[in-house]
Amino acid sequence: MMRQLLVRLLVLGTLLTGTSYVVWRWGWSVNWENWWIAVPLVVAETYALVDAYLFGLTVWRIKVRGDAPPPPEGATVDVFITTYDEPVEMVMKTAEAARRIRFPHSTWVLDDGNRPELAAAAERLGVGYLTRSEDWTDRPRHAKAGNLNNALFATDGEFMLVLDADQVPDPAILDRTLGWFRDDRVALVQTPQWFTNVTDSDPLGSQAPLFYGPIQQGKDGWNAAFFCGSNAVLRREALMQLGIVGYVREVGAAVEDALRTSRRILARAARAARRTDPALARDLEQLRESARQGSRDLRAGTPVAEVTYAFQQAVDGVSRGAVERDFAGIAEDLAAIGELPVEVDQEMGALVVDDAALDRLAEREWSPLGALESVRALARAVDVDRGDEAQPMMPLATVSVTEDMATCMRLHALGWRSVYHHEVLAHGLAPEDLRTMLQQRLRWAQGTLQVLLKENPLVQRGLTVAQRLMYFGTMWSYLSGFAAVAFMAAPVFYLCFGVLPVNAYGMEFLQRFLPYVVLNQLLFLVVGYGVKTWRGHQYSLALFPLWIRACTTAAANVFLRRPLGFVVTPKTRQAGGGFPWRLIWPQLLATVVLVTACVVGVVRLWTGSATSTIGTAVNVVWVGYDLLVMSVIYQAALHRPSDEEHGAGIPAHVTTTPEELES
Amino acid sequence: MQIEKSVTDGVTVLRCDGRLTMVAAPALRSAVEEAIGGGARRLVVDLSTAPFVDSSGLGALVNGLKAARVAGGDLRIAGASEQVLSVLSLTNLDRVLKPYAGVAEARDGW
Numbered sequence: 001m002m003r004q005l006l007v008r009l010l011v012l013g014t015l016l017t018g019t020s021y022v023v024w025r026w027g028w029s030v031n032w033e034n035w036w037i038a039v040p041l042v043v044a045e046t047y048a049l050v051d052a053y054l055f056g057l058t059v060w061r062i063k064v065r066g067d068a069p070p071p072p073e074g075a076t077v078d079v080f081i082t083t084y085d086e087p088v089e090m091v092m093k094t095a096e097a098a099r100r101i102r103f104p105h106s107t108w109v110l111d112d113g114n115r116p117e118l119a120a121a122a123e124r125l126g127v128g129y130l131t132r133s134e135d136w137t138d139r140p141r142h143a144k145a146g147n148l149n150n151a152l153f154a155t156d157g158e159f160m161l162v163l164d165a166d167q168v169p170d171p172a173i174l175d176r177t178l179g180w181f182r183d184d185r186v187a188l189v190q191t192p193q194w195f196t197n198v199t200d201s202d203p204l205g206s207q208a209p210l211f212y213g214p215i216q217q218g219k220d221g222w223n224a225a226f227f228c229g230s231n232a233v234l235r236r237e238a239l240m241q242l243g244i245v246g247y248v249r250e251v252g253a254a255v256e257d258a259l260r261t262s263r264r265i266l267a268r269a270a271r272a273a274r275r276t277d278p279a280l281a282r283d284l285e286q287l288r289e290s291a292r293q294g295s296r297d298l299r300a301g302t303p304v305a306e307v308t309y310a311f312q313q314a315v316d317g318v319s320r321g322a323v324e325r326d327f328a329g330i331a332e333d334l335a336a337i338g339e340l341p342v343e344v345d346q347e348m349g350a351l352v353v354d355d356a357a358l359d360r361l362a363e364r365e366w367s368p369l370g371a372l373e374s375v376r377a378l379a380r381a382v383d384v385d386r387g388d389e390a391q392p393m394m395p396l397a398t399v400s401v402t403e404d405m406a407t408c409m410r411l412h413a414l415g416w417r418s419v420y421h422h423e424v425l426a427h428g429l430a431p432e433d434l435r436t437m438l439q440q441r442l443r444w445a446q447g448t449l450q451v452l453l454k455e456n457p458l459v460q461r462g463l464t465v466a467q468r469l470m471y472f473g474t475m476w477s478y479l480s481g482f483a484a485v486a487f488m489a490a491p492v493f494y495l496c497f498g499v500l501p502v503n504a505y506g507m508e509f510l511q512r513f514l515p516y517v518v519l520n521q522l523l524f525l526v527v528g529y530g531v532k533t534w535r536g537h538q539y540s541l542a543l544f545p546l547w548i549r550a551c552t553t554a555a556a557n558v559f560l561r562r563p564l565g566f567v568v569t570p571k572t573r574q575a576g577g578g579f580p581w582r583l584i585w586p587q588l589l590a591t592v593v594l595v596t597a598c599v600v601g602v603v604r605l606w607t608g609s610a611t612s613t614i615g616t617a618v619n620v621v622w623v624g625y626d627l628l629v630m631s632v633i634y635q636a637a638l639h640r641p642s643d644e645e646h647g648a649g650i651p652a653h654v655t656t657t658p659e660e661l662e663s
Numbered sequence: 664m665q666i667e668k669s670v671t672d673g674v675t676v677l678r679c680d681g682r683l684t685m686v687a688a689p690a691l692r693s694a695v696e697e698a699i700g701g702g703a704r705r706l707v708v709d710l711s712t713a714p715f716v717d718s719s720g721l722g723a724l725v726n727g728l729k730a731a732r733v734a735g736g737d738l739r740i741a742g743a744s745e746q747v748l749s750v751l752s753l754t755n756l757d758r759v760l761k762p763y764a765g766v767a768e769a770r771d772g773w
Binding site: 236249391 | 719757760
């Protein structure tokens with residue numbers, strides 16, 4: 001209680017001093033003469049302040065839950081262990097532990113790798129073994145989300161515990177968590193992730209004690225505890241409801257698209273026909289009106305199946321009359337119709353209708369009859385069966401490579417509650433080399449940003465304002481790479497060339513800046529009391545090239561439909577090799593530039609070409625701090641795990657623990 | 664839950680007797696698939712004796728609808744109770760799968 005009070009005081013103090021500082025920066029101290037560096041710097045400072053607001057909101061209501069009530073009587077539970085290509089021994093070790101979970105349950109290995117040896121091992125142990133049904137052949141597989149969606153329809157437990165292949169559960173995991181489901185509105189109970197193959201110094205920053213602690217507890221206070229993909233129990237009813245709502249929405253959207261395109265095709269065809277065949281032109285106009293009516297009905301809530309049925313009937317009626325009148329150009333058009341733009345993006349598979357291709361279709365010069373036929377085919381293609389997907393329902397969201405966050409947000413939007421149970425009940429394995437770790441972080445970042453760009457939480461209906469901000473806060477933190485560049489560039493230009501981004505680095509600057517920074521640091525100290533937050537803090541800056549890459553690739557993926565371009569995370573450790581220059585060259589370059597800038601800055605002060613001692617001092621301290629923070633990447637690059645301890649190989653987590661950024 | 668199947672005039676009626684929940688959903692799913700495999704194209708799922716349907720039950724209906732459409736047929740639901748209607752509207756599923764008052768209404772106009 002006292003701690004929460006102190007946290008709130010520090011939050012208020014940080015935000016007050018921070019706001020006053022940033023207002024002063026914008027209004028009174030931007031050196032517009034050097035706008036090219038002054039503006040990026042003040043924008044970066046504003047970014048950091050917004051981040052502080054979001055963090056302050058997160059920790060404002062830290063919810064410390066005690067023990068859960070006893071599990072609901074007669075609850076039925078499936079334990080899902082998801083695997084793709086992790087070593088069989090690793091999966092079986094988890095399966096054995098899962099079998100030993102005390103609360104009655106069925107254990108299932110969900111093998112996306114379809115491996116006979118794993119099937120045999122599962123049978124020997126007496127646990128269930130599931131692979132994709134044949135419906136998935138030649139359809140988007142949706143990675144882990146698809147794996148879980150497939151299993152949902154092959155099992156029937158009321159609750160499901162989801163475990164990554166390396167997450168060895170405690171026998172008490174269900175006894176400790178199921179009780180939260182006594183509240184009928186609870187859809188999810190998330191427990192922390194804890195890694196056993198990590199030393200105390202944790203050079204790769206694998207543990208996320210700030211996230212699986214104050215941040216999740218803070219989000220929990222706003223009923224926004226996140227689903228992180230593993231070590232969580234979910235309620236089947238909630239997921240199924242999500243699947244059905246999603247199905248209805250996707251079907252509706254696809255039909256709407258088809259009707260809109262049909263109208264455009266018909267309009268053009270009618271214009272063309274007016275000269276040659278006025279009767280047909282009238283028919284086409286009439287059909288266009290039917291399409292418009294269909295859209296109106298759809299908006300008014302008429303069942304989708306009826307809208308498509310009515311429109312199909314109208315098309316058929318007009319077609320019959322038209323065939324008798326016009327045979328020209330049919331053959332040529334029919335060939336083009338063969339390739340309808342109702343396809344799925346191979347990687348994400350979320351897409352039902354390719355808008356660009358639909359545009360092309362609409363722009364094509366159709367003969368009137370060809371236009372009719374293409375409209376007819378379009379109306380059929382987007383019928384209610386969702387033939388493009390393996391299952392009509394995808395309870396776990398497939399809009400992102402990190403399915404967990406998107407799924408959770410949709411659950412919250414439907415009014416379900418989530419719980420963060422702060423007790424380590426599963427022990428996993430973290431990546432053990434820099435490359436694997438970087439790939440994993442990139443993937444999380446890309447996934448999170450995909451959700452931001454596709455389903456911006458700020459405008460999701462059904463979420464409370466606080467929930468929107470909790471989701472947005474996590475996404476916002478992934479934009480930090482750009483700010484980091486500005487923060488590093490500004491002191492370099494000042495020290496090397498005397499370029500002032502700020503009007504004065506005098507006492508006034510310090511008076512306004514220091515209280516903000518000191519209070520902010522105190523806030524972190526109190527919030528993160530007893531846990532190691534320094535690693536996470538370091539990585540939030542040190543991985544700046546990665547965050548920038550995540551932003552650009554996610555944007556290209558969402559807007560330009562480019563593949564994300566990440567390499568599938570290698571599950572076994574990369575061979576030792578030398579120093580990974582190529583992985584961290586941006587950080588190396590930044591280090592060289594920063595060190596040089598310090599030397600130049602001091603020399604300039606010495607020789608009198610720089611006049612402000614405070615200015616130089618502030619900037620040298622600033623650069624020193626940057627260097628200290630970035631040094632973690634060199635520790636990570638030099639890190640060589642001992643082979644004897646963990647020979648089994650490294651898992652690929654698709655789970656989201658973006659701790660290093662949540663600050 | 665029991666599922667009774669009857670065929671008249673080319674329409675297969677599957678009557679669900681009991682609660683259509685996550686426990687019963689797989690049974691309905693396979694009953695629909697079996698009927699389609701046996702050549703049925705027009706199916707009516709009669710819910711008049713199903714007092715309760717959960718989301719998994721709805722899931723089985725959607726799967727049935729898909730199976731029927733893929734086979735070139737259709738699936739309709741009939742006789743849904745108040746509770747079932749409210750679940751349908753909560754999930755918006757009534758926008759895709761129109762609930763018919765009874766089997767006779769569902770057969771009408773096929």
